[in-house]
Amino acid sequence: SQQGEEDPQALSIQEGENATMNCSYKTSINNLQWYRQNSGRGLVHLILIRSNEREKHSGRLRVTLDTSKKSSSLLITASRAADTASYFCAILGAQKLVFGQGTRLTINP
Amino acid sequence: DTGVSQNPRHKITKRGQNVTFRCDPISEHNRLYWYRQTLGQGPEFLTYFQNEAQLEKSRLLSDRFSAERPKGSFSTLEIQRTEQGDSAMYLCASSKVASLGGDEQFFGPGTRLTVL
Numbered sequence: 001s002q003q004g005e006e007d008p009q010a011l012s013i014q015e016g017e018n019a020t021m022n023c024s025y026k027t028s029i030n031n032l033q034w035y036r037q038n039s040g041r042g043l044v045h046l047i048l049i050r051s052n053e054r055e056k057h058s059g060r061l062r063v064t065l066d067t068s069k070k071s072s073s074l075l076i077t078a079s080r081a082a083d084t085a086s087y088f089c090a091i092l093g094a095q096k097l098v099f100g101q102g103t104r105l106t107i108n109p
Numbered sequence: 110d111t112g113v114s115q116n117p118r119h120k121i122t123k124r125g126q127n128v129t130f131r132c133d134p135i136s137e138h139n140r141l142y143w144y145r146q147t148l149g150q151g152p153e154f155l156t157y158f159q160n161e162a163q164l165e166k167s168r169l170l171s172d173r174f175s176a177e178r179p180k181g182s183f184s185t186l187e188i189q190r191t192e193q194g195d196s197a198m199y200l201c202a203s204s205k206v207a208s209l210g211g212d213e214q215f216f217g218p219g220t221r222l223t224v225l
Contacts, residue, residue: 033213042113042200043152043216088151096142096165097202097214099151 004032004072004089004100012106019076021103023089026070030092034063034074037086037102046074046087079107111135113217115201121223122191129187130220134203141184142214143176144200145169152200158184159206191224198222 007022023032031050035043047063049056049072056063062075076083084107090097114133122128134141140159144152155174156166160181170176173191178184188195198221202214 035216040198040221042218043202045213045215048213090151092212094165095140096154096157097144097152098154101149101151 004091004098006087006089006100006103008103009101010104010106012108013079014108015079015081017079019079019083019105019107021074021087021089021105023072023074023100024070025072025089025091027091027093029067032065032072033090033092033097034061034072035088035090035099037088039085043088076105079105081107081109083107113201113203113215115199115217115220117220118218119221119223121225123225124191124193126191127187127189128191128222129185130199130201130222131183131185132201132203132217133183134201135205135215136182138203138205138215139181140204140206140212140214141178142202142204143184143186144202146198146200146219147196155186188222191222193224196222196224 004023004025033048034046037043049065060077065072086102088099088102090099116131142157143155146152156176158178173189176186198219200219202216204212204214
């Protein structure tokens with residue numbers, strides 16, 4: 001399976017701290033995408049990073065991709081209470097996304 | 110709102126009943142996907158369309174499930190003879206084919222199905 005696996009499964013930090021989530025996968029990829037999901041709602045697309053890219057930024061988000069280690073990380077800087085959500089990495093394989101189980105991030109005020 | 114929309118947002122049904130969900134993708138998107146998500150898990154792929162053609166179906170999509178996209182715009186997902194194990198969030202996504210490196214998929218809010 002080329003399912004992405006997130007680590008840690010749960011993360012709790014204080015507001016203002018940085019949060020780092022990791023994703024590992026098993027096969028070659030076209031791209032890797034990160035999504036956020038607030039409780040009981042749909043997924044919001046955060047960042048897509050292609051296999052030939054190593055780092056990408058979007059606002060307070062920074063994503064890295066290491067294809068040699070088959071891993072990616074999502075860094076959220078200066079966290080806010082509104083960042084509390086589940087975060088998923090998804091591997092694009094044969095037109096469909098394969099998701100991991102996600103990291104549940106809680107930002108404490 | 111020009112995002113992906115899904116109806117209904119919630120559906121409660123009794124075991125054995127049929128249910129149908131609708132997804133309206135972003136208008137210029139030619140690909141449409143269905144995923145299923147159970148509590149505490151990531152979404153799992155069910156099927157996808159390019160225009161009106163259904164190009165792939167997951168083994169998760171038993172013969173009780175059928176999806177259509179008759180005019181290449183909206184799509185419906187029908188579950189016949191529902192079972193309690195069908196209880197889940199059903200997510201729809203759409204995308205526009207990109208030339209290189211794959212495409213971003215944009216998700217709707219989902220339809221939460223509860224089978225009693």
